Amino acid sequence: DAKTTQPTSMDCAEGRAANLPCNHSTISGNEYVYWYRQIHSQGPQYIIHGLKNNETNEMASLIITEDRKSSTLILPHATLRDTAVYYCIVRVFWETSGSRLTFGEGTQLTVNP
């Protein structure tokens, strides 16, 4: 699976959009981008995923560049409860024996009042 690079930490003002970048320059054509988040010491929570088109759900939007080498997770109106570590993960579509998600260190997002 492709390696991802994320900033260690970011800050955002409450009510503003939080834009979390992820670089995955070695991504291959059959790899999806997944985002999870982990609120302090709780289990990680799935947010969104995508292949090449932009995606939106009730939690967030995912923008993937045309060359797919990077993506941005957007929380449109960040709240204090969005303070968490955000993980960007790239994984090959379709499971094989031994497939699993590998979590790196992620980005610590702090939403300030």
Next chain:
Amino acid sequence: DADVTQTPRNRITKTGKRIMLECSQTKGHDRMYWYRQDPGLGLRLIYYSFDVKDINKGEISDGYSVSRQAQAKFSLSLESAIPNQTALYFCATSDPIPGHFFLFFGPGTRLTVL
């Protein structure tokens, strides 16, 4: 009620003791996982199981063993605990949507080995 539960939530033990962490799920998923989390290292996979008869080692399985007692239960054992096994442990299940990989995590067990 929580879909993925872990017991105990906190445990302090001594070096050399055997300890078992238990995980139960009501999501009906066949696939279950054990991860550990250490500061600055993200989540690392210890063991995973795709069904009751299938157990696989993850990236850091040394010093650990697992048991899949039923579809809903997956236990992690430390045969002889050592201090560097002090960590936050998470159990997870995965949604069997073909091709994708959505993990559902439990609340975690904080283990301290003195």
